[in-house]
Amino acid sequence: MLESDRIRALAVITLLLILLLLFIWYGSISPVPEKGRFAGNDELVEDYEKYVYQEVEIGGEVIETDPVTIEIESGDRTLRLKLLDLQEEPDKGDRLTVFGTAEENKTIHVQNALIRPSWRYWYMYGISFVGAGWIGLRLIGGWSFDKEKFAFEPRSDPLTVKETLSLLIRGDDSG
Amino acid sequence: MTLADLLTHAFIGYSIGIILSWRYKRIRTPQVTAIMVGAALPDLVRIRLLLDPIKIEQYLGIPFSWGPLHTAGGVLIIIAIGSLLTVPKDSKMIFILLAIGAISHLFLDSLLITASGYSYAVLWPFLEFHPPTPALYLSTDVSPAIVSGPMAFFVKTLDKMR
Numbered sequence: 001m002l003e004s005d006r007i008r009a010l011a012v013i014t015l016l017l018i019l020l021l022l023f024i025w026y027g028s029i030s031p032v033p034e035k036g037r038f039a040g041n042d043e044l045v046e047d048y049e050k051y052v053y054q055e056v057e058i059g060g061e062v063i064e065t066d067p068v069t070i071e072i073e074s075g076d077r078t079l080r081l082k083l084l085d086l087q088e089e090p091d092k093g094d095r096l097t098v099f100g101t102a103e104e105n106k107t108i109h110v111q112n113a114l115i116r117p118s119w120r121y122w123y124m125y126g127i128s129f130v131g132a133g134w135i136g137l138r139l140i141g142g143w144s145f146d147k148e149k150f151a152f153e154p155r156s157d158p159l160t161v162k163e164t165l166s167l168l169i170r171g172d173d174s175g
Numbered sequence: 176m177t178l179a180d181l182l183t184h185a186f187i188g189y190s191i192g193i194i195l196s197w198r199y200k201r202i203r204t205p206q207v208t209a210i211m212v213g214a215a216l217p218d219l220v221r222i223r224l225l226l227d228p229i230k231i232e233q234y235l236g237i238p239f240s241w242g243p244l245h246t247a248g249g250v251l252i253i254i255a256i257g258s259l260l261t262v263p264k265d266s267k268m269i270f271i272l273l274a275i276g277a278i279s280h281l282f283l284d285s286l287l288i289t290a291s292g293y294s295y296a297v298l299w300p301f302l303e304f305h306p307p308t309p310a311l312y313l314s315t316d317v318s319p320a321i322v323s324g325p326m327a328f329f330v331k332t333l334d335k336m337r
Contacts, residue, residue: 019252027238036293036305057291075229099290120315131182135211142205151262154205
């Protein structure tokens with residue numbers, strides 16, 4: 001391994017450690033409503049009473065329509081919340097994102113809500129998958145990984161989609 | 176947090192890349208792809224669908240969130256790592272290309288409709304502020320791809336005519 005490669009490897013490891021610190025830091029931040037950071041699903045499921053009379057922003061599936069009740073999730077745990085003053089009339093199974101004030105008795109006084117039928121999520125994930133596939137094929141066709149240098153390098157003659165697919169099927173990078 | 180669909184980000188990254196290639200001859204097909212990769216990077220945050228941060232918290236006993244991956248600070252680190260994984264003569268250019276794509280992503284997502292009217296902490300950890308969102312579209316809307324798709328096709332057509 002070259003000296004410069006060693007420095008490069010060290011730099012990558014250092015950056016990964018900083019990233020890990022950011023994950024922990026971000027996870028420890030409490031809601032700050034004045035800055036637009038409202039308590040969400042995780043906070044409310046953890047300790048609802050702590051956020052009573054505060055503004056919250058949550059999302060969950062509609063499980064009852066009279067009164068409208070949503071179930072919010074955090075990890076393995078769920079919490080059912082009744083919604084007050086909801087203008088919209090969602091159906092069971094719709095996804096609701098709600099901004100409002102947490103009241104006593106697990107009730108949210110709604111100020112604003114967004115309703116999305118569940119198929120919209122399937123659309124979003126489906127089309128995102130198409131986007132990821134397109135980028136992935138272009139990456140494999142336009143770049144190669146040099147194991148000696150441990151680095152990606154642009155191909156001087158990028159592969160076409162057909163060539164990329166055949167490379168994927170053959171599974172080697174000799175061509 | 177709401178995210179626009181990845182295909183829209185790919186279309187936008189592609190369009191930016193092709194347009195830049197008209198001015199900068201060093202930007203060719205692989206470099207356009209690098210911008211598209213940059214435009215996809217903030218969506219690494221979707222790893223939360225596979226590895227639930229709450230379960231990680233319970234397991235490790237410390238606070239944890241994947242959130243930084245979709246903020247300026249986390250993206251900056253990912254881009255730096257990406258540029259270090261290229262040969263030294265390319266790394267500066269790759270850093271810039273990935274950054275162009277990632278900025279387009281974070282910017283587009285800051286326009287998304289949210290229930291509270293506030294977007295996400297785009298510039299965290301440099302700024303904690305969640306900017307108000309102009310609420311242009313929903314992450315699950317069909318319209319972003321319908322607008323950005325033909326736009327990318329139009330740019331491609333112009334490119335072919337040059």
